[in-house]
Amino acid sequence: MSEINLPAAAEPVDSIGLKALGAAAAVGLLLAAPFLASEYWINAIIVPFLILSLAGLGLNLLTGYAGQLSLGAGAFMMVGAYATFSLQLRVPDLPLPLALVVAGLIAGAVGLAFGIPSTRIKGFYLIVSTLAAQFFFEWLFLKFPWFYNGNSSATIALSRGLSFFGLEANGPHGRYYLTLGIVALLTLLSLNLIRGQTGRNWMAIRDMDTAAAVIGVPVFRAKLQAFAVSSFILGIAGALWAFAYLGSASVQSFGLTRSYQILFIIIIGGLGTIRGAYLGAAFVSLLPLALDWLFQHLFSGHVDAGLLQNIQKAIFGILIIWFLIKEPEGLARLLGLRRAQGARRRLFPS
Amino acid sequence: MNTSAGPALEVRNVSLSFKGVKAISDLSFQVEHHEICALIGPNGAGKSSLLNILNGVYVPDSGEIVFEGEHFRRMQPLEAARRGIGRGFQNNALFSGMSVLDNVIAGLSRHSRVTLVEEAFRLPRALGQERAFRQRAHDVLQLFDLEKHAETIVGTLPYGVQKKVEIARAIVAKPRLLLLDEPLAGMNSAEKQEVAAVIARLNKELDLTIVLIEHDIGIVLKLAHHVVVLDYGRKLVDGPPETIRDNPDVIAAYLGSEHAEVAA
Ligand SMILES: Nc1ncnc2c1ncn2[C@@H]1O[C@H](COP(=O)(O)OP(=O)(O)OP(=O)(O)O)[C@@H](O)[C@H]1O
Ligand SMILES: [Mg+2]
Numbered sequence: 226m227s228e229i230n231l232p233a234a235a236e237p238v239d240s241i242g243l244k245a246l247g248a249a250a251a252v253g254l255l256l257a258a259p260f261l262a263s264e265y266w267i268n269a270i271i272v273p274f275l276i277l278s279l280a281g282l283g284l285n286l287l288t289g290y291a292g293q294l295s296l297g298a299g300a301f302m303m304v305g306a307y308a309t310f311s312l313q314l315r316v317p318d319l320p321l322p323l324a325l326v327v328a329g330l331i332a333g334a335v336g337l338a339f340g341i342p343s344t345r346i347k348g349f350y351l352i353v354s355t356l357a358a359q360f361f362f363e364w365l366f367l368k369f370p371w372f373y374n375g376n377s378s379a380t381i382a383l384s385r386g387l388s389f390f391g392l393e394a395n396g397p398h399g400r401y402y403l404t405l406g407i408v409a410l411l412t413l414l415s416l417n418l419i420r421g422q423t424g425r426n427w428m429a430i431r432d433m434d435t436a437a438a439v440i441g442v443p444v445f446r447a448k449l450q451a452f453a454v455s456s457f458i459l460g461i462a463g464a465l466w467a468f469a470y471l472g473s474a475s476v477q478s479f480g481l482t483r484s485y486q487i488l489f490i491i492i493i494g495g496l497g498t499i500r501g502a503y504l505g506a507a508f509v510s511l512l513p514l515a516l517d518w519l520f521q522h523l524f525s526g527h528v529d530a531g532l533l534q535n536i537q538k539a540i541f542g543i544l545i546i547w548f549l550i551k552e553p554e555g556l557a558r559l560l561g562l563r564r565a566q567g568a569r570r571r572l573f574p575s
Numbered sequence: 576m577n578t579s580a581g582p583a584l585e586v587r588n589v590s591l592s593f594k595g596v597k598a599i600s601d602l603s604f605q606v607e608h609h610e611i612c613a614l615i616g617p618n619g620a621g622k623s624s625l626l627n628i629l630n631g632v633y634v635p636d637s638g639e640i641v642f643e644g645e646h647f648r649r650m651q652p653l654e655a656a657r658r659g660i661g662r663g664f665q666n667n668a669l670f671s672g673m674s675v676l677d678n679v680i681a682g683l684s685r686h687s688r689v690t691l692v693e694e695a696f697r698l699p700r701a702l703g704q705e706r707a708f709r710q711r712a713h714d715v716l717q718l719f720d721l722e723k724h725a726e727t728i729v730g731t732l733p734y735g736v737q738k739k740v741e742i743a744r745a746i747v748a749k750p751r752l753l754l755l756d757e758p759l760a761g762m763n764s765a766e767k768q769e770v771a772a773v774i775a776r777l778n779k780e781l782d783l784t785i786v787l788i789e790h791d792i793g794i795v796l797k798l799a800h801h802v803v804v805l806d807y808g809r810k811l812v813d814g815p816p817e818t819i820r821d822n823p824d825v826i827a828a829y830l831g832s833e834h835a836e837v838a839a
Binding site for chain 2: 414415422429431432433436437440442443497
């Protein structure tokens with residue numbers, strides 16, 4: 226990057242050099258990851274981690290940036306997955322990437338519809354509306370066989386597998402690169418939104434919505450935009466979860482537990498930060514492995530799987546409470562990735 | 576610009592109550608174009624409530640607002656902003672998690688013309704607008720000597736500095752009527768003089784009509800062209816500053832409230 230002219234008052238050269246080097250190393254590592262990690266790690270850890278990060282990112286735009294609490298993440302993921310399935314089945318000419326975009330748009334429209342009550346109700350009560358989405362879609366996609374093409378197990382899978390403009394993406398490497406590409410692109414677009422007027426409007430509403438309206442922030446429109454964009458991303462994350470990670474999915478893949486999981490990811494990772502979604506997802510993905518490893522070594526293999534699961538839940542519960550009370554900016558703040566500042570995110574604005 | 580006919584703002588027989596308790600009773604007054612109108616009165620007189628009616632945050636029980644010749648039984652906050660009514664709040668209502676610069680740019684929201692998609696993909700129009708917004712916000716920050724705080728998260732700054740950001744945010748979108756609720760509260764006297772001077776400049780150089788709530792009578796008498804005194808939601812006196820100082824009703828209202836405060 227030496228040919229770029231440095232502006233007069235920019236950072237010291239070696240700081241920029243270091244940053245560029247770090248970025249290049251990160252990109253190199255991401256691209257080389259499938260060749261460094263075992264197939265198990267790619268399939269069972271890295272791909273789901275990336276997808277959970279994407280889902281966390283989607284929810285964080287709504288909850289962390291725009292301040293609208295939602296327990297409907299699973300529902301919007303579900304809509305994205307079922308829409309992708311339907312499109313691939315019934316509009317076979319539509320290539321998968323476009324189907325994903327259309328599915329995202331459908332999920333976005335659904336999110337927007339369920340976001341309309343947010344213009345009248347706030348905080349805790351908004352949970353009810355988003356929970357309604359959760360239960361409604363669980364019911365809908367089970368009730369009408371059309372949604373799962375009437376197969377006996379009520380599951381959805383892409384009969385033609387994954388492909389990306391002619392490139393087949395069914396192997397672990399293919400699924401990794403497909404997921405990585407989509408996650409990277411959507412992260413970039415989200416960053417652009419956050420840094421622009423859209424993001425400022427969202428944060429203004431989060432911090433002080435009456436004042437936001439008085440100074441001219443279009444509160445109604447910005448809230449609906451937050452629901453739509455968040456659900457668009459969640460919808461695509463849901464499709465990836467179903468077809469790039471699980472292979473075949475059902476309503477249970479996107480139940481209330483999933484909604485909680487995504488919410489926990491952003492609480493742990495950091496509300497209102499982009500990297501928070503990644504940190505939270507990494508934590509959620511790695512904690513079970515770490516516990517497993519720990520117990521294997523402490524008790525040399527004599528661990529009851531059920532006990533392990535319960536311990537995991539207890540740890541999550543304690544951490545959530547701790548993060549909510551002590552550190553609303555989550556790991557992002559704890560790891561010093563965010564400037565230490567006085568402002569705090571609150572899930573339940575007064 | 577419909578500056579020719581009629582006053583900039585007219586409050587007509589406005590009444591407001593909270594759960595049966597009267598906050599404003601049958602209040603009427605006018606604000607001429609390009610004047611600084613000071614709204615004074617003891618605590619609880621209904622001053623802030625009146626500004627909230629003008630911004631559409633509160634809905635009056637009766638009466639109407641005439642702003643630049645148009646009649647409103649009630650305002651909507653967004654509508655008020657679109658018509659150019661700017662507002663600085665009494666208890667800072669800044670976006671505490673955002674930087675000073677972002678707070679001020681947020682005040683430009685009503686001028687935003689780019690779509691979500693343009694912003695997501697950083698298309699030329701979005702980049703152009705962002706650049707223009709930043710420039711405009713920096714210009715306003717300069718006016719208040721706030722440049723050095725541009726990137727600071729606003730919630731971490733001292734109260735007096737926050738008050739200045741609040742005014743900067745209110746004027747960045749070039750309002751036609753500026754409502755300021757105790758903009759000098761919590762400042763030391765040097766800061767007060769500085770901000771009072773900026774307010775006077777805004778009024779003179781930008782021909783901005785200003786309604787100002789302020790407790791510091793010295794500053795009010797220096798700054799205002801027109802003073803409206805409220806007490807218990809009623810208009811006590813309405814006239815040029817010279818007539819206010821020695822008015823027995825005004826003295827009684829202020830002394831009365833101070834006695835009450837001491838006794839309480
Ligand atoms: N949202 C509200 N709910 C209930 N009562 C309110 C509300 N806002 C104001 N009031 C009441 O209305 C009356 C007028 O209040 P207001 O804040 O307008 O007074 P003020 O003149 O601005 O006083 P101060 O100088 O203390 O700011 C007070 O009795 C106050 O308690
Ligand atoms: Mg007040």
